[in-house]
Amino acid sequence: xxxxxxxxxxxxxxxxxxxxxCGPSYTMKAPDSFKRFEKSNDFKxxxxxxxxxxxxxxxxxxxxxxxxxxxxxxxxxxxxxxxxQSEKCFxxxxxxxxxxxxxxxxxxxxxxxxxxxMFVVDDKVVLVETAGPFDRFAVIEEDLGKAVLTFNPxx
Amino acid sequence: MKRITILVALIALVSPSVVLAxxxxxxxxxxxxVTEEVAATDTAEEKKDEPVDGRQTALxxxxxxxxINPADARTVLAQEAAKIGGFPILVTDAEIYxxxxxxxxxAMLEVAAKEGLVVEKSMDRKDLTQEISQLEGQLKSxxxxxAKLRGFFDDSNVQAxxxxxxxxxxxxxxxxxxxxxxxxxxxxxxxxxxxxxFEFRQRDRIIYVNSPFEWLNTVNLDHFLEEF
Numbered sequence: 001x002x003x004x005x006x007x008x009x010x011x012x013x014x015x016x017x018x019x020x021x022c023g024p025s026y027t028m029k030a031p032d033s034f035k036r037f038e039k040s041n042d043f044k045x046x047x048x049x050x051x052x053x054x055x056x057x058x059x060x061x062x063x064x065x066x067x068x069x070x071x072x073x074x075x076x077x078x079x080x081x082x083x084x085q086s087e088k089c090f091x092x093x094x095x096x097x098x099x100x101x102x103x104x105x106x107x108x109x110x111x112x113x114x115x116x117x118m119f120v121v122d123d124k125v126v127l128v129e130t131a132g133p134f135d136r137f138a139v140i141e142e143d144l145g146k147a148v149l150t151f152n153p154x155x
Numbered sequence: 156m157k158r159i160t161i162l163v164a165l166i167a168l169v170s171p172s173v174v175l176a177x178x179x180x181x182x183x184x185x186x187x188x189v190t191e192e193v194a195a196t197d198t199a200e201e202k203k204d205e206p207v208d209g210r211q212t213a214l215x216x217x218x219x220x221x222x223i224n225p226a227d228a229r230t231v232l233a234q235e236a237a238k239i240g241g242f243p244i245l246v247t248d249a250e251i252y253x254x255x256x257x258x259x260x261x262a263m264l265e266v267a268a269k270e271g272l273v274v275e276k277s278m279d280r281k282d283l284t285q286e287i288s289q290l291e292g293q294l295k296s297x298x299x300x301x302a303k304l305r306g307f308f309d310d311s312n313v314q315a316x317x318x319x320x321x322x323x324x325x326x327x328x329x330x331x332x333x334x335x336x337x338x339x340x341x342x343x344x345x346x347x348x349x350x351x352x353f354e355f356r357q358r359d360r361i362i363y364v365n366s367p368f369e370w371l372n373t374v375n376l377d378h379f380l381e382e383f
Contacts, residue, residue, distance in 0.1 A: 044383060052383050058370035076371045081360035083274050085221075104221065104274055106355040107376060111221065114376045125370070131379050135223050 026055045026126070029150040031143035051132030051140055057124045057153070066120040070099040073116055077103050085113065092149050096121070100148060102141075104134065113137040117148050126153045211283040211344035214257050216264060218351045222271035225249070225353040232351065235266045241346075249354045254346040267351055283344050290337040297330050 026043040030036065034045040034053060043055040060069075066089075074084055082103040089099040100117040110133045117128040128148055130137070222228040229251050233243045239262060241255030255263045267273075304323050308316060366372050373382075 052379070054379065054383055058373070072366075072368055072371060073374055076364065076366045076368075076374065079364045080375065081362055083219075085272065085274060104355075105361055105376060106358045107361075111354050112376060114379065116374060127374070129374075129379055131376055134221055138221075138223050 025154045027150075027152045027154060028055075028128075028147055030147050031140055033140055033143070034147075047132070047136070047140060049132075049136045051130065051136050053128065053130045053144075055126065055128045055151075055153075057126045057155075060120055060123050060125045063123065064120075066097050066099055066118060069118055069120065069125055070101060073118065074101055077114075077116075081105065082114065088145070090149060092119075092151055094152050096151075096153070098148065098151070100145070107133075110134070115144070117151070119151070119153060121153050121155045124153075124155060126155070211287050211341070212257070213279075213281045213283050213340075213343040214260055214347035215279040216260060216347065216349045217275075217277050217279075218264070218267060218273060218349070219275035219355065220267060220271045220351050220353060221274055222353055228270045228353065231270055232267060236263060236349075239263060244348075250350065250352045250356075253349045253351070255349060257345075257347040260347040260349065263349055267349070271353075281343075283340050287337065287340050287344070290333055290340060294330065294333045294337060297326055297333065301326050301330070 028043075030045055030053070033047045034051075035047070036043075036045045045053045064072075070087070070089070074087070078084060082105045085102040085104045087099065087101045089097070091097055096119055098117055098119045100115060103114045103116070105112055105114065112131060113134050115130040115137070117130075119126040119128075128151060130144060220228070225248065229246060232251055232253065233246070236242060236253045236255055239255055239259040241253050241259065241263065243251055244254050245252035253263065264276075301323060304319055304326070307319055311319060372378075
């Protein structure tokens with residue numbers, strides 16, 4: 001009986017450990033030019049010329065709508081000197097509301113784009129962030145716009 | 156005697172530091188070179204410096220235009236400017252400055268906007284009418300004084316002639332300075348300037364600002380690159 005209890009506890013601990021190490025199970029049909037870091041626990045991808053994409057989630061605290069957080073991110077980055085290049089709200093293929101705001105900023109000797117796509121899922125805000133030099137980002141921008149329509153946070 | 160009094164007053168007005176000799180006026184033997192130069196150029200230039208009617212406005216438009224290939228964009232913009240009678244005044248890797256006729260500025264801005272993504276745009280408009288009128292007034296009065304001084308040579312002795320010549324030289328220098336200012340002001344009114352940058356001019360524009368929403372402090376490029 002004692003051995004059985006220990007075995008169950010061990011299995012539960014292993015499951016918990018496995019769950020923690022796997023991280024979020026986001027899915028997205030990324031453009032062909034993006035390659036995913038398969039071994040990483042994070043959902044991150046990169047193109048050959050260095051445009052990077054990463055998804056993560058933060059607490060939806062204080063609890064607010066997608067519109068609220070889109071506005072807050074825009075204002076926060078504008079206050080830091082970022083320029084809003086474009087803003088677009090959409091529905092994913094699964095019917096989830098999302099908004100993408102692209103920001104432009106000087107970074108080193110180049111001008112870079114930081115793209116923030118946001119989804120609000122209950123108590124979480126899921127962010128799909130992309131960054132790269134303007135000229136390289138511009139080339140994949142359209143494909144990226146289509147790709148985020150396939151994003152599923154699977155929360 | 157009356158002429159001498161006027162001469163004293165005039166020279167004192169133009170150059171208070173000049174003190175006239177008390178000698179009896181004597182005829183100048185030769186006319187100074189400065190008067191001949193001035194006489195030769197004055198008539199032609201007076202016509203050129205005649206006041207121009209209407210408002211004189213300086214227009215400067217600035218644009219941050221993001222394009223994938225700045226070299227191609229520069230070529231197209233220079234060609235488009237030439238089509239409307241304009242020309243580039245500065246061309247670098249990161250920017251191009253164009254001078255175009257003021258009436259064609261809007262059209263040129265529209266053409267430029269089609270070449271890429273307009274991220275920032277601003278326009279400065281300055282009325283130069285008063286500045287130009289003032290310069291024209293200064294020029295006119297200085298020329299009048301110069302013309303009057305020229306008339307005093309006949310009744311002056313050598314010493315007085317030398318002093319008049321010095322005063323006239325100073326006056327000519329001033330006239331040239333005013334003419335230069337006037338030329339610049341008129342050129343600013345004649346051409347609208349379009350400054351197109353393909354990159355941020357202010358490279359250090361990013362400053363850290365703390366947000367009351369905790370997670371927003373992790374939304375920025377530096378954090379993204381650090382965590383990637």
